[in-house]
Amino acid sequence: MTTTTNLTAGLTAAHRERLMRVAREVSFDADTRLFEEGRRADRFWIVRTGTVVLDLRVPGRRAAAVESLGHGELVGWSWYFAPYVWHLGAQAASPVRAWEFDAEIVRAMCARDAEFGRAVAEWVGRVIADRLHASQVRLLDLYAPYGSGSRI
Numbered sequence: 728m729t730t731t732t733n734l735t736a737g738l739t740a741a742h743r744e745r746l747m748r749v750a751r752e753v754s755f756d757a758d759t760r761l762f763e764e765g766r767r768a769d770r771f772w773i774v775r776t777g778t779v780v781l782d783l784r785v786p787g788r789r790a791a792a793v794e795s796l797g798h799g800e801l802v803g804w805s806w807y808f809a810p811y812v813w814h815l816g817a818q819a820a821s822p823v824r825a826w827e828f829d830a831e832i833v834r835a836m837c838a839r840d841a842e843f844g845r846a847v848a849e850w851v852g853r854v855i856a857d858r859l860h861a862s863q864v865r866l867l868d869l870y871a872p873y874g875s876g877s878r879i
Contacts, residue, residue, distance in 0.1 A: 737846070737849065737850030737853060737854075738846050738847070738850055739846065742843055742846045742847070745836070745843060746828070746833070746836075746847075747826070749828060749829065749832050749833065749836070750773075750826035750827065750828055751826070751827050751828075752775075752824065752825075752826060752827075753772070753824075753825055753826075753827040754822065754823065754824045754825070755777075755819040755822070755823040755825070756819065756822055757819055757820065757821050757822055758818065758819060759818065759819045759823075760816070760817070760818050761779065761802065761803075761817040761818065761819065762803065762813045762816060762817050763813065763816050764782075764783065764784050764790075764813050764814065764815055764816045765812060765813060766812065766813055767811060767812060767813075768803060768805035768806040768811045768812055768813045768830065769806060769811065769829070769830050769831065770803070770806060770827055770828060770829055770830050771801065771802060771803035771804070771806050771827075771828050771830060771833075772801075772802040772803060772825040772826060772827050772828070773799065773800070773801055773802070773825060773826045773828075774796055774797055774798055774799065774800050774802060774823060774824075774825050775798065775823075775824040775825055775826060776798065776822075776823065776824045777797070777819060777820070777821045777822050777823030777824060777825075778795050778796065778797050778819070778820040778821050778823070779795070779796045779797075779802050779817050779818065779819055779820065779823055779825075780792050780794070780795050780796075780817070780818050780819075780820045781793050781794045781795075781796065781802075781815045781816070781817050781858070781861075782815060782816045782817070782818065783815055783816070784816070790816060793815065793858075793861050794858065794861040795820065801850070801851075801854050802817055802825065803817070804851050804854045804855050804858070806830035806833075806834075807830070807834070807847070807848070807851045811830065815858070833847070
């Protein structure tokens with residue numbers, strides 16, 4: 728999937744380089760939960776390899792998968808806005824290698840440098856818009872009488 732959530736679509740080379748200085752490499756086995764909806768959001772990831780599935784709790788049903796994320800895509804945006812609580816859940820659908828970022832460190836970087844902070848805010852904002860749209864379409868497909876009508 729190629730979307731505006733991809734790191735290269737949201738930040739200049741200088742901003743990417745600055746962000747990557749605080750990254751650490753991590754890996755997750757298939758079926759590992761990265762985070763749960765409603766819990767504290769204190770980090771985020773950019774996928775290097777593998778697939779992460781975002782899901783949404785639906786009362787009385789299993790969690791609904793709303794989007795799959797792959798190479799170069801941001802996993803998590805809830806870390807950016809108080810109260811720093813995950814709005815979705817996430818699980819590795821395959822073995823995943825990713826760069827992990829400490830949210831507090833990145834937020835402090837944003838506060839110290841307005842230009843960097845604005846770039847990160849715009850990037851995260853595009854991610855939120857994409858995730859909201861994907862969630863709406865998926866939930867309509869699952870629960871509306873005629874689906875979303877979308878031909879995505």
